[in-house]
Amino acid sequence: MSTTPTTAPTIHWSEDRSAQPARSARWHSESCAPPPRRVVVADDRTKTATAYQLACEGTALLWQGDFHNARQLLRAMGRRIDRSSTPTRPDATPAESFRLHRRARGHRARVLGRLLVLLEDDHSLSLRRAPDVRRACAEAYGPPRGGRAVSLTELLGAIGAHQWREKGVEVPALGDGIRVHPHYGVFSPVRGEYVDLVARAPLAANPRTAFDLGTGTGVLAAVLARRGLAQVAATDINPRALTCARENAARLGLADRIEVTGPDLYPEGRADLVVCNPPWLPARPTSAVEQGVYDPAGTMLHGFLHGLTAHLHPGGEGWLILSDLAEHLGLRTRADLLTAIDSAGLRVTDRLDTSPRHPRTRDTTDPLHRARAAEVTSLWRLMPG
Known part of the structure; x- marks a missing residue:
């Protein structure tokens, strides 16, 4: 042919x-x-x-x-x-x-x-x-x-x-002066509040394995490894992110504890903890970088929720890190999110909140200022049942 x-x-x-x-x-x-x-x-x-x-x-x-x-x-x-x-x-x-x-x-x-x-x-x-x-x-x-x-x-x-990439982005959750180095086309962790949520959320008893879905630079996988998780599988659909996360894991001396794989959302097997920080806005991205911000129809969000139970060890939990900016913009309601969690057979056991610290929350000339000023980023702790 x-x-x-x-x-x-x-x-x-x-x-x-x-x-x-x-x-x-x-x-x-x-x-x-x-x-x-x-x-x-x-x-x-x-x-x-x-x-x-x-x-x-x-x-x-x-x-x-x-x-x-x-x-x-x-x-x-x-x-x-x-x-x-x-x-x-x-x-x-x-x-x-x-x-x-x-x-x-x-x-x-x-x-x-x-x-x-x-x-x-x-x-x-x-x-x-x-x-x-x-x-x-x-x-x-x-x-x-x-x-x-x-x-x-x-x-x-x-x-x-x-x-x-040369300078890197300082991540206090990894230690004083520790930086991760984003690559071109990979979303940079300049908004550190979501990283801090993962760094301070209480861990269940003695978790050893974790999945970090949509790892990007690998920053959350690194935080989990530094918190004592013996093995972290980090996934991403973006080939540039896979290379970036591997290089950051090696730079931080964590390559033996972080396995980077893709392009599937979930790796094979089960884990004690599954962490997902999906793009926060349900809209269509127009470039590779925007894939870190926009999730068309909430595809990654729903993929995480509906695949969670099948990929957790008994007693394990999932952490969903999500901003409510979409709610303030009228793109998704809180009821929509809770319904999606419930329909996936999950229950909320706890929620940790934090307010954004980036300068745009104070920029009154921004057409979206009111929504940005009211934004809250949350870590939802989820379990089957």
């Missing part, structure tokens, strides 16, 4: 605006955005108004000027978008505000994503005053396999992710 080979998506442009497109490059988008149909060359002479109009019309601009000027143009375009957008309405319900906010953010990302740069065969940038981005790109995209065009916003994200 013959198969039709797939062709890598490409963009096409001309160095001379009066000529037919004469150059092309492979297109790459982490959010799976399609390649732009029309591409024009832009440089230091390009005015913000021109770039903004072209990008709003769907035309991409391939930058060939100074790197820092490209960043300035991106910021200027962003300010124009912010001035022209209305992310919510005074009479909107919380759910409507959330949808309008996401729509505005999506529009902003699409427009700004039309400012492109060309990575060379070795992941370098041939732009004036360009930083060395080769290592950041290798971490994000893998080994160089020829040149490719990417949006500048995506490249800046890769650079930022590389800096976070």
